Amino acid sequence: xxxxxxxxxxxxxxxxxELNGRTKLIMLFLFAILTITVDxxxxxxxxxxxxxxxxxAAGTSIYKWRVLAILLLLxxxxxxxxxxxFFAQTPRTPLLTIISPECPYLGQLTGGLxxxxxxxxxxxxxxxxxxSMLALGLLVCWTSDPRQLLQAxxxxxxxxxxxxxxxxxxxxxxxxxxxxxxxxxxxxxxSDSQKGRSAVLQHLPYICKPLLARCLRRAQTxxxxxxxxxxxxxxxxxxxxxxxxREKLCCLVFLGFTVAVVASKIIYLLSEQGLYFGFxxxxxxxxxxxx
Numbered sequence: 075x076x077x078x079x080x081x082x083x084x085x086x087x088x089x090x091x092e093l094n095g096r097t098k099l100i101m102l103f104l105f106a107i108l109t110i111t112v113d114x115x116x117x118x119x120x121x122x123x124x125x126x127x128x129x130x131a132a133g134t135s136i137y138k139w140r141v142l143a144i145l146l147l148l149x150x151x152x153x154x155x156x157x158x159x160f161f162a163q164t165p166r167t168p169l170l171t172i173i174s175p176e177c178p179y180l181g182q183l184t185g186g187l188x189x190x191x192x193x194x195x196x197x198x199x200x201x202x203x204x205x206s207m208l209a210l211g212l213l214v215c216w217t218s219d220p221r222q223l224l225q226a227x228x229x230x231x232x233x234x235x236x237x238x239x240x241x242x243x244x245x246x247x248x249x250x251x252x253x254x255x256x257x258x259x260x261x262x263x264x265s266d267s268q269k270g271r272s273a274v275l276q277h278l279p280y281i282c283k284p285l286l287a288r289c290l291r292r293a294q295t296x297x298x299x300x301x302x303x304x305x306x307x308x309x310x311x312x313x314x315x316x317x318x319x320r321e322k323l324c325c326l327v328f329l330g331f332t333v334a335v336v337a338s339k340i341i342y343l344l345s346e347q348g349l350y351f352g353f354x355x356x357x358x359x360x361x362x363x364x365x
Contacts, residue, residue, distance in 0.1 A: 090132040090217035095226030097321040098214050104332045105210055109203045111339050115195075117364050118202040125209035132217055142212060146205045153201035154194050161193025169194075215244060229317075242296075249292070250285075257284045339365050 105121070112118055129142070159172075168188035175186035220241045227237035261280060341354055342361040 088133055088217070090128075090213070091219075093217075094317050094321050095218060095222040095224075096229060096317055097325055098218060099223070099226055100325045101328060102210060102214055104328050106207055107332055108335060109206050111336050112365055113199070114363075114365055115199050115202070118199060118206070122202050122206045122209070125206050125213065129209065129213055132213060134213070134216065138212075138216060142209060145208060145212075149204050149208060150198065150201040153204065154197035157197030157200065158189045158193040159187065161190045161196060163192070163196075166190040166192045220244060250289075253285055253288050253292075254281065257281050257288070260284070335365065 109118070109121060112121065129139070134142070167190060169191050170189040171186070172189065173187035177186075223244065224237055224241045227240060228234060258281065338357050338361045341357055342365070345351075345354070345358055
């Protein structure tokens, strides 16, 4: 599998690829609201597990699973490590001392540097949020044709220029990855160097100029193509993709569930500020247990 195929959507036609672009974007937006609203670690882990199950159901290839695993592990590790070192809330329990306060210079400057248990837990919860959105976002990108997302944005009366810029940004990563691989291969052939990580590191300082030149040529070709096809004409937004009734119903059900979760969290937060109502007791208990 090439570098570009690794980041772009697949050519197969499954249930995920056949979904309307509006359905995917609405579900992604509502899922983002859920991950922001929920604070319970078990519920966040459940949401994260749902995104992984969706990848399994969509038939994500093993190569993309590797990319997803690396990105998820890096994100979780970075969140946990940073919060473990710089957790400022109380109480906090030191598990490991990296810099002692008695250290001659660094100890007086930093006041000591510790690894806190509460910071690790807090970082794990925050990392689950970003990991869930990353997994679902990659699923949308890997199962969506750019034209599908473009039609979805245009159907919402969004400006063709803005919609085109958003979709182009989604395609930027796979195109840049493919261009970088070609530039590195060309530099290795010209210098007659061996393949490997050390050879790639040697050529990194010389990648920017040829990569920038290729991007400028690609941008010029893309601009001429868009203008020649009349993409920015007013009639473009009139061509709409059919949105099935069952997909609309699924979006409405998920919207209702998201609104109920957000409303429950708001009611609970108001109760902490003194606005307590007895007939909302079931909502309070449900929010404490699951949100």
